[in-house]
Amino acid sequence: MAVQTVATTSESTVDLGPAAALSCRECGHRVPLGPVFACEECFGPLEIAYDFSGYDTEELRRRIEAGPANIWRYAPLLPVPADVAGKPNINPGWTKLVQADNLARELGVTGGLYVKDDSGNPTHSFKDRVVAQALEAARAFGFTTLSCSSTGNLAGAVGAAAARAGFRSCVFIPHDLEQGKIVMAAVYGGELVGIEGNYDDVNRFCSELIGDPAGEGWGFVNVNLRPYYAEGSKTLAYEICEQLGWRLPDQIVVPIASGSQLTKIDKGLQELIKLGLVEDRPYKIFGAQAEGCSPVSTAFKAGHDVVRPQKPNTIAKSLAIGNPADGPYVLDIARRTGGAVEDVTDEEVVDAIKLLARTEGIFAETAGGVTVGVTRKLLEAGVLDPAKTTVVLNTGDGLKTLDAVAGTGLTATIRPTLDSFREAGLA
Amino acid sequence: MAVQTVATTSESTVDLGPAAALSCRECGHRVPLGPVFACEECFGPLEIAYDFSGYDTEELRRRIEAGPANIWRYAPLLPVPADVAGKPNINPGWTKLVQADNLARELGVTGGLYVKDDSGNPTHSFKDRVVAQALEAARAFGFTTLSCSSTGNLAGAVGAAAARAGFRSCVFIPHDLEQGKIVMAAVYGGELVGIEGNYDDVNRFCSELIGDPAGEGWGFVNVNLRPYYAEGSKTLAYEICEQLGWRLPDQIVVPIASGSQLTKIDKGLQELIKLGLVEDRPYKIFGAQAEGCSPVSTAFKAGHDVVRPQKPNTIAKSLAIGNPADGPYVLDIARRTGGAVEDVTDEEVVDAIKLLARTEGIFAETAGGVTVGVTRKLLEAGVLDPAKTTVVLNTGDGLKTLDAVAGTGLTATIRPTLDSFREAGLA
Known part of the structure; x- marks a missing residue:
């Protein structure tokens, strides 16, 4: 070949x-x-x-803050020409960091819980x-x-x-x-x-x-x-920190497909620290997989450094990479930062999609169900600290994986009369 | 009752x-x-x-520009409390105004063509x-x-x-x-x-x-x-003008369902003029309907002031209101501003969805196909001036009306070999 x-x-x-x-x-x-x-x-x-030599921290910060409401505000930190924002491009990024107080209440998080909602991108995924x-x-x-x-x-x-x-x-x-x-x-x-x-x-x-x-x-x-x-994933780290007021989150929960996204988020956070844009303090990165494709989580739990390939079988198809190229690097980062890698069942994925929609009005793709589900599981296990600022990634849109929640339906069917309405107990 | x-x-x-x-x-x-x-x-x-008494134009402009990247930047002009941005809300708006140079080339527009893409809202519609x-x-x-x-x-x-x-x-x-x-x-x-x-x-x-x-x-x-x-639609007018650099567009093409959106866009533009935020100069508003539900366009063409209800039959279901409450006001505005109301067939709607996707990478709902289709038709008829700055609204997301373009499919099917690839003429 x-x-x-x-x-x-x-x-x-x-x-x-x-x-x-x-x-x-x-x-x-x-x-x-x-x-x-x-x-x-x-x-x-x-x-x-x-x-990055020659960058003055405060000048760089001002330049970023004055930039466009998309990833090109970070052009000085990306492999792109300086005039990139003027070229025809679909200009993704600068998606909402949603302060998820309702979800925090349900999960018992007191230190601040945020959903980085990448369904807001032009084609609705990261x-x-x-x-x-x-x-x-x-x-x-x-x-x-x-x-x-x-x-x-x-x-x-x-x-x-x-x-x-x-x-x-x-x-x-x-x-x-x-x-x-x-x-x-x-x-x-x-x-x-x-x-x-x-x-x-x-x-x-x-x-x-x-x-x-x-x-x-x-x-x-x-x-x-x-x-x-792959460098595009760094922008998730940049945006999260800037949207938190140029502050590192304490804990981030990231989905794992090839593992590239997680490693680049770590790279982005390290860059911000080195450039002086955020204060250098510890953060933990957590990886999330579906049980039906959990090679990295399996290796993490077994204490292995290598990742044994799996044949995927999960509804979280956007994460279904059985032989993740960056798996070993993910294990490194999770261990170095004091994080973890965990997986949830397809049923837990569906429950988590509904939980996020019900509490925050965000309809996530199955990958978002994986991260929210893993967040819940790690909180229950005491691995995630509820008193710390936590960011959970939603990397896609529920409209693309409608089948996953196809069981969701009408709560009642009535005739178009007030009597029928009352009989159904809706008043 | x-x-x-x-x-x-x-x-x-x-x-x-x-x-x-x-x-x-x-x-x-x-x-x-x-x-x-x-x-x-x-x-x-x-x-x-x-x-709105007591507003200083330049102070108001600064306040808006310093506001959040959503509709609440216009809180001083909306029926909401001043602290609205801090309340739990899904914070829509500040969607992209896409400079559609490729589409402009295809349609022969030289004065600047823009798509206001409201599929970027949290639930992907206006x-x-x-x-x-x-x-x-x-x-x-x-x-x-x-x-x-x-x-x-x-x-x-x-x-x-x-x-x-x-x-x-x-x-x-x-x-x-x-x-x-x-x-x-x-x-x-x-x-x-x-x-x-x-x-x-x-x-x-x-x-x-x-x-x-x-x-x-x-x-x-x-x-x-x-x-x-209904006032929420004013924010479309505000955003378009601010994104054009506090300038009125010359021509706007707006879809018509109840007609409310079009009337409120006119109201928003008038407010910006009165507040001194944009220069007062003429603009034209154009209404767009699907032929299968075109009561307003029918009345416009017939020179009527009243709108006769129709029984809708079109793929543009989000516009399928046969008895539009604000129809007469739409007729008023189209005539007062020198605009028009036009309709296109379902086939033209589908063609326009594909045209917009192919040229600008924007996958619109059927309503977006209606506005782009009408824009094309009005340009061909010489009603829209190609030398003027024109804004076309896309109010929804193609993922919600996949059926409309269900005929779109594979351009080729091949075996996984280079020979097969060459035979298909793809090299």
Whole structure:
């Protein structure tokens, strides 16, 4: 398989703002910025290394606060050119941090409970954040087609971003996806290709395509653009802290799919500390999985450093990655910060979706049910401290996973008369 | 029928900020603020009369700009208490005004084309704006139950707002609604009552309930709280102008259901002019309907002042009000400003949804297809001026009307091989 994974130029010539190079997370080897994702020395994952020298803390804070109400307010901290806000982009982020007092009361949290509600993004999931970064990298590298393999949220995010930016898009999905999901991805008018096979077949095919001349000029957001893409999750950390008044939360509960989001939230918090934008004090990061796909939680509880793959079987399909690439890093971070990784059953996921909707008027995707469910479980177990400021992530929208709460229905059926109304005990 | 329509107290004692009284749109008769909606003299519709005296233009502008990123930045211009932003509310508004350069190119607009995308609201429709106003009125009047009749967006908006504010909610819908719509309304945990009958039966029942002791303490957002509720649409006008840099657009295209939204957008623009927040210059307001429910457009084209009711038959269900209460006022405004009212077929609606998604990455509800479709039609007819700054409203989210674009699907199906990829002509 001829996947292009290593840098082929000797120097970065692209303008991606403070991004200085790619650096291997395992061995530290540095290569110039390019559409590559694995270290040429050790095949470890590459990530962005920044040059933040020369930033004055208070000037940076003012610049951010005067920026647009989207992720580009943090352009000085992201792998994007300084003029990114003026380019055609779907401008995700700056979603609500909802002070969830009703939910706090139900769960017994006294230190402040907040839901970071990423269903407010343009295509209603946090994927808009990461795709927006990949798009800027694609622009910088001269790609003209934006692509991905997906079974849901990512397809819509890529389709929408490409449409607005004037890119061709070509999204690969298993051919037998539910019709609703196909419509959500197809409406943006790009190529939507069904692959005769399962999601693993789709991924394998995409890896082949990247290494083939046919894939030239193609940016696969979560493959050859992955180092850039992944940085989008840092913006969740930035926003949470700024929305708390430039303060670190004590505890954050993050869903785990590949684990990338959790590691980048940690990276974002560390950056804010180093830049002096928040006071340096301890915080704990907690990972949340569904029991039916809980490889990281299983490893955490067993005290293992490696993650054994699982075959997913859960309603939380947006988290159903059985072999999470960043699993070991998640274990590291949970242990280093004093956090934990926990999982909940599908039934608990559904209960948690309803709990969040009933208390705060937020209709979450199944992934949001996972984080709220795990929050409840960890509070009951005394692992989460109810007296501490806690932030729970909701990364998607309930409208995309209606099936999960399909049992929810009418509380009564009556004839259109006052008598019938009274008989039903509704008065 | 004992509907309570007239004021029963002699003086306003509630604190709803600058709202001074209710005033009849027909005869000007004033009554104190209360949960009433029709004039005791002439049965005309009551609307909010404000006391904006004492506002300094530049101080007001600064106050708004320093306000929260939601509708409460305009609290000084709304019937809400000054401390509204601190109350539990789902905080809608401040949605994106998307500069739609790609769409403009396709439609030949050179003067600047913008989409005000209200799918970014918490429950993904503009209804969050109006329900938020009704909720504050309900709080002020001491109501404990929030209610409405609905077939869609409104049910979710009321359920979510009530959940967060700690109100009981009781929403009435036809018992045979599609399961998906029932789920979207039921998930917030309030009472969801199916009425054996059609939407007219539901409305008739609600009117009876308001006049009955059983309905005491109930705020029906679009009946006894309608004067407050309706004001929420003013915030669309405020946001559009502020987002354009405190400037009036030349042309606005607004969907028509009851017609209330269009009239309140005009009211909002007039207020901004009177307060000196924008320069006073001409603007034109255009109304958009679906052909299958086009009573106002039919009257406009025929030169009539009255609107003859129709039996709706269109996929644009959120606009399907056959007997629009504010129809005559819409005709007035379209004619006074030099605008027009036009309609498009269901096929044109679907085409316009796809056009907007393909060009700007915005997946609109059918109502958004109506406004974009009408915009295209009016440009082709030379009624809209392509050289003028034009704003088109998208008031809802495509995820709620997936059926409308159900025909959208895979562009190709291939085996997971490069050969198959090439054969399909995708390289």
